[in-house]
Each structure stands twice: as structure tokens, then as C-alpha cells.
Amino acid sequence: MDSPTPFQSTHPTELISVDPLELEFPLELKKQICCSFQLSNKTDKHVAFKVKTTNPKKYSVRPNNGIVPPRSQSNVTVTMQALKEQPSSLKCNDKFLVQSVAAPPGATPKDITPEMFNKEAGNHVEECKLTVAYVDPPSPPSPVPEESEEDTSENATAVSKGSSEHQITSTKVSRGSSEHQITSTKANDLISTLTKEKQSIIQENNRLQQELKLLKRGPRRNNGGGGLSIYYVLLIAVLGILLGYYLRSL
Template identity: 35%
Template sequence: MSGELVGIQPRELKFTFELKKKSSCSVQLVNHSDQYVAFKVKTTSPKKYTVRPNIGVILPYATCDFTVTMQAPHEVPLGMQCKDKFLVQSTVVPFGTTVEDLPSGLFSQENSRKFEEYKLKVVLISPPNSPVLQPINAALRSSEPAYETEPAYETLKAKEQPLDQTENLPPPQVVTEDIENLRSKLSEVTEDIENLRSKLSEAERMMTRLQEEKSIILEQNETLQQEMALVKKRPRVKVQVGFSFLFVCFIGLVGASLGYLLHL
């Protein structure tokens, strides 16, 4: 359509519906202007889907893709009908703007900036060769194609469920801050590991020194025991104290002889 700021293809988000299996589809945004255009993707069911990226900037006459992933369903919806909707908002931003430059409240309802809004509906399709699941989301005539492809530019009506303003993914600036925090924590953990390694190395050196001292003590103890064993095996030497019996007899005999001679 003429005057359209951003072109969107496709206009329906088609997911292959299989229980306990995720399904994804890609959407392409085309900037039809010569200006920088920021976009943001919102959904009525943020817990069921993830959008990557859910916010960005498209350069003049350039394209940008985002991927929507539906979480694995655990039950078949009644009548295979899905009422979830997506809203793509776009607005012109100053030349040279990056994702990091976008203010957090740029796409809030309180902002007086003019937006172009595009509503995308969800269509569930059955996997190939599946006789159970059938295409849904409309009671179509047999002569009509399985899914509508007309563009949907109208905004969500008041009677419909309001779009959840909660983001599926944090803005890139927040992600960058989280990465920096993780890097800082990783650096601290690395430093702690290095300190532990240093202390462990010091403890190993101390253990080695203690083992060497223990070996020396054991060797000295063994040598001492050997010396004590040798001392015990040596014969004891008797030490005579005083004079021998023969010497006493000899002295007595000499004394008697002298006494006899003196009495003559």
C-alpha cells in the first residue's frame, strides 16, 4: 500500500502444531522509506511465545527479520482455534540511531509519538500427513484458500484482549549490561581460582618439606636403634676392685717373716 512505512511478510504467523514440540516462523520487515525506522513486536500471550529480536532499527530501504517461537503445547486447543495476536509497531527515529540508543519508553502508550501498527494473527497448521489436526482460525468456504492473506493494518479493538506490555526479551542495552556483569563475575571467579591454585601449590611444597623431614627423622631413629642393638651385644667386662687373694697372702707371709726376724 502507498504510504506504508514498513512492509511485513507474511501477514500471518503460521505454526506447525504438534504436542510437546516447539514451532517457529520468521517474519521479514522492509523499510520503504529513506529514514531510520525503529520497530517493536508485542503479543497478547508473552508466556507462550519468544521473539528474537523483539525490538530493533531498520536502515533506509533495508530489511530486518525476526523469529517467533511458540513454546511446546501440552494440549490441543478447543476446536483447534487460536486467538493469540501480535502487534508490530514502527516509528521514524533520527538518522544514525542504533538499538542501544532507543529509549526504554519509546513504544509505551504514554508516548505521544506517532506509530504505524500492524496486527498479525496466529494460524495453526497440521504437520504433514497428519489426519488429526486441520487448519484453523476461520470457518472458511470450501472455495476459499485455507488461510487468509489480506493485510491487517487495524489496531486491536478495545473489546479484544489488551496487548501485554511485558517484553519477551530484554532490550539489547540490558543484555549488554548483563553480559558485562557476567564477565565481571567470571573475572572474580578466575581470580579466586588463581588464589586457590597458589595456596594449593604452597601447601604441596609444605607437605613435601614435612615428608623430607619425616624421612630424615626415621633414618636417624633407625640408626640409633642399630647402635643400641650393637651396644647390647657387646660382652660385659668385669672390673676387679681391691687386691687379689695371692697378693694378700704374700704380704702376710712377708710380715710374718719380718716379725720372726725382729724377735731374734
């Protein structure tokens, strides 16, 4: 990349346009900073370009020359070397010069020669000057406010209390459900036992009634037979009383 003397004023270009015309570099020490500009070819010709700077040791340009096809754009990246000291002001006197010239149809960067940009040889070379400015670096993002240890401790205690209360409530509900299940099981067992006893008493009562009827129909043979009838009558009476007790308890 050439290092010419400070550039003279230039006339507007017709082959390519350059955007932006001022390169802005955030002012950060000990850090390489990049900035780019765009070349736009609005013609139907192939255009060769070349980039110069007044301070080639400070900047690196990629690409520093090339071909912009018809009706297309090309980007150029400028890298400023890390600054070791803070500049006295944001004003920078560095300059860049973009030279452009019509190239043969289908030309490639390999076809570019220094003679193409030689005005003394009668070539029509257009030039566009770019300035450089330092700008303030972007502000860092605002830190997220952190909760104090006291607030964090209170929040943790509240969460712990809420969790403990929830566990106690769950335990009470579980105990109540278990007690309800035990009570329901006992009631069902008692009902089942009483129902079986009721059925057994009814069957026994029916059997005794049948036997009583048979005894009433038959003749009395002796006193022993009469005593047996009285025994059955008393047994039936007792069973009737027990049956009534169980029926009332259901």
C-alpha cells in the first residue's frame, strides 16, 4: 500500500461511490479496531480500485486493491493498530485516498498493475478522499443490581417456612385420609359380621320353627316329650330377643 504525501482536494467520482466518507474508530487503548467502507459501482464497466493512506504503519487495509464488477458493491476493511497512549484530542489528521479507473471487461485483481493508476500516462483516474475520526467507545451495559445478603436470607427463610407449612398441611391431610380409611374399614367389617350373624340367627329361627310345628302335630308320648317342647319354646324366645337386639344395633 502506497504512502503518498497529504492528499490534495479531489473531484467527485463517476465510476464508483464511497460510503461513508469518514472512518470512525472507537478510542480504546491496547486494542486493534476495525472499520469498513463500501465501494459501489453504478456503471456497466469493470472498475479497478486502489486504497492509499498517509499513515501506512498505523493502518492495515484489506483488500487494498481489487475489481468492482458492473452494478455491484465491494467492502473494504481498515484495521487500526492498537494505540499505546491516549491521544490529546478526538481529532485525527490521518487520511485515505480511494483511486478508481475503468478496467477491461472481465478483469480480475490479478490484472491490476501500478501503471493503470498513472495519470501522467494519460489514464483517467478518479479519486475520493476519506477522513478519520476518533469516537468515544460504547458504554458498557449497566450491571444488574444484586440483592443484599439480608434480602436473600429473608427470601430463603420465607421460602423455607412456606415449604415447611406445605409439608405439615400435606401430613395432616394424609393422616386424616388414613384415619378415615381405617374408620371406614372397621365399619364395613362390623356391618359384614352383624349381617352374617343376622342371617345365621334367621336360619336357626326358621329351623326351630319347623321343628316346633312338627312337635305340635305329633302326639305326646310321655312327660319327657312335653319337657322338650318347653325347651324349644324358651330357646326360640331367647333367640328372638337376641335377633331384636342385633336388628336395633344395625
